[in-house]
Amino acid sequence: MKALTESQVDLRVQVGDMVLANPVVTASGTFASGQEINRFFDVDRLGAVVVKSITLEPRAGLPTPRMAETASGMLNSVGLQNPGVDRWLQVDHPWLVHQGVPIIASIAGKTVHEFRLLAERLRGLEGIVALEANISGMDTDDDGIGFAAHEGTAHEVIATITRVALIPVFAKLSSDVTDITRIAMAAADAGAAGVSVINTPLGMAIDVESRRPKLAAGTGGLSGPAIKPVAIRAVHQVHAALPDLPIIGMGGARTVEDVVEFMLAGASAVAVGTATFANPMVTLELVEQLPVWLAERGIKHVRSLTGGVKI
């Protein structure tokens, strides 16, 4: 392949009906609503900002310690602390609209009805290009992963959201299931425009001296490079089973090669999460480094990578 110049590389990706300027987006819960990281660079350089999950009511979250570093990863048990949809609409949404960056609004509800109300509250708002239904993140629930644990519950909640939403709905799935493709099929069948794969797998760490869990909540979501092979596997499985279903891939991505790997596995866009904790600039660096990597290899369209793994 003939090498190209960076400017010849087309970074645009199509994710369902959405066209994003590049495939690098933020993973919900690792970027707040963008204002903190905008202190370092203009967040409109990113493909989209996927905001921290919004709930109907303010949530105080879980007790501290909420964080424990583990080998090549970290556990967190924040418990969806957020000030609720009213304040998000009052403060964060206008700010994001002003930045001009596409907004993917992550919503989380305790019940199907809460998801419905959230989808209604966010309907028809400027700048919001998609909803990401966090159906696997109510980590205070008994089963750990909520609606995404079963096909039936996943179908019910996604069908309810897609009935009221006017924009694409992405279902955020957990890998903590026997067969993620069945949950993805249920979501697609319920009208999801795509899926976000994966949410943090549930993990646990114990302090061997005190014999207590390192997180106050006991268990928490594992993120970082430790989970990347699990995420790549899940993206690949969903893409193989449902080649037409757009996927936002995530789980431990931090380098250009990781972004490419997720796309080869079947992702149309890639969310970067825990890497932002280690380097607040990382998402911008990926946007800048990706065309260099592609140009060196003569790859003109980044979107041509999607599903390109040779099996």
Place this chain on the structure above:
Amino acid sequence: MSSFITRTGTTRTAAGGAQAFQGRSSGPLRAQCEVLQYRKIGLYHSLTFVSPEIADRAQPGQFVTIGVEGKHTVLRRPFSIYQVSRHGPWAGTVEIIFRATGEGTQWLTTRSKHDLVDLVGPLGTPFPIPKQNVASLLVGAGYGTAPLLYLASVLQQRGFRADMIIGAKSADRIFNAIEAKRLSATTVFTTEDGSLGEEGTVTEVMARMLEGGRTGLVYASGSMEMMRDVSQLATSHGVPVRVATQEAMACGTGVCQTCVLPVERNGQLYNLRGCIEGPVFNGAKVRWDAIGALPVMDVPVDPDAEEAFDDQ
């Protein structure tokens, strides 16, 4: 290396590729900073970095995060800023004090002159500086004293009176006693074993000094237990108190929500982030008893609105 941070390291030197900082013309930035000096100070370690921008922007109480290398580490490590130099032969430098407690800080002790290290900062809220001269009492424990010495130097520059109480388990854990004496009007040392200064804790001396009635403001930095006791003592004497808190944090930039503390603002309780709404909080408004308990959060009206400094 399997570390998240790939650009720090043993092989690159300043001559090999120092780059301009990443960030804006104000606020926190990221830079690969050259190590100017590593030294051991008793039980503690000191690293001085070249970063004219961080030195220029930093204020006492703020911190930097450092990308450390380790076999399996992924997160940055936060460090209070001990001192910055804006003028003179050390102009444009930032110094931190730390203990080697884990893989990341052990790695830091192996940094030497000209190594490049990945810094982000300055982060967090600074200690508020009074507008007119009130006598401040600075209460530090262990190497938590370091940011208070930075604060004391700023108070001294303003010509404000600062008294210090520095405590530790034993004499070898008292950080930089000479500097403390130089920067304060009076300095009292306390050790639990009596190996230096008075035998006992900082709060015993503090109670005595507050009785004296001269103290208009208290600053504290040390363990959370010590800052709780100092806050309660100051509050019981009607003296405003500001503390530099510490809670396990992943990002240091305000996005991960892991380092929260229950703090009252405008009559309501919030889980405020120790890295962006803190680390410096009004010690009277921190709900010390609720730390680590299931938090209660009222509907936020405007948690960002910091109260006026002389609100009590």
